[in-house]
Amino acid sequence: MEQLQWLGVVRHGQSTGNVIAEEAETGGLEAIEIPERDADVPLSGTGREQAEAVGAWLAGLPGDERPGVAVVSPYLRTRQTAELALAGSGIDMVVDERLRDRELGVLDLLTARGVRARLPEEFARRARLGKFYYRPPGGESWADVLLRLRALLRELRADHLDGRVLLFGHEATVLLVRYLAERLSEAELMEVAHATTVANCSISSWRRHGGALRAELFNEVVHLHREGAPATRQEDVDAEPV
Incomplete structure (x- = not known):
């Protein structure tokens, strides 16, 4: 099957909404008071620094290892992450709405406690x-x-046959691309999701080996602690062509 040579996914940097949501959850509140609509939530100062660290990681890659194109969620926090990370790189950036975050509907801006208290039937159905x-x-x-x-x-x-593509998306993007790439079952995906908090500006990637993509990095954050240093690869894992 025709496939990519390399596929990477970066979660956006810390947003102002991430900060507010965490404070609401830890504070035992029912609602998350984010003033912007989800698509317009910007990066925090920390998020901008994280995005620049991704840029340093990209700059440290050999020329033949760099992505040929970056495909980006249209949400502001994700576009800002990509713009900072790709600045001066020469990597083409394409915005695609299919990478947007999962839409939460009636659960939007509610904490876990808020869903249980205000929407008990939905809590039970979920x-x-x-x-x-x-x-x-x-x-x-x-x-x-x-x-x-x-x-x-x-x-x-x-x-982009035989190409190298980098996605900039959201937490769900990272988990679900892994689900597709590694041909996980629902149970295996849930096990990963329950055990993992996908870090802001973490890098996950898959490289083609022997006709199939194999896992290379997952939720890697080394570059955030040693700016400019390429992340250390994890042990390869068999994965499905995507």
């Missing part, structure tokens, strides 16, 4: 169906997000 298939009213399930990711990756394979 618990029964599971995160993969649960679709909140007005929102998307993880399976819904996978439909648009599959379409995007199919186009990238066709348009």
Whole structure:
């Protein structure tokens, strides 16, 4: 099957919304008071520094290891991350709405405590169906997000045969690209999701070996602690062509 030579995914840097949401969760609040709509939430100062560290990581790659194109979620925090990371790199940046974050519908701006208190029927329905298939009213399930990711990756394979593509997306993007790349089951994906908090500006990647993509990095943050230093590879894991 035709496929990419290399595929990477960067989660956006810390946003002002991330900070507010964490404070609301740890403070036991029911609602998250973010003034902007989700698409317009910007990076925090820390997030901008994280994005610049990704840029240093990219600059430290050998020329033949650098991505040929970056495909970016249209949300502001993600575009800002890509713009800072790609500045001066010469890497083409393409915005694609299929990389947008999962839409939460009626659950938007509610903490876990808020969902239980204000929408008990939805809380129970989510618990029964599971995160993969649960679709909140007005929102998307993880399976819904996978439909648009599959379409995007199919186009990238066709348009960048043997190419190197870097995605800039969201936490769900990283987890679901891994699901597709490594041919995980629902149970395996949930195990990864429950055990992992995808870090802001972490790097995950897959490299083609023997006709298939194999996992190279997952949720790697070395570059955030030693700016400019390429991340250390993890042990290769068999993965499905995407």
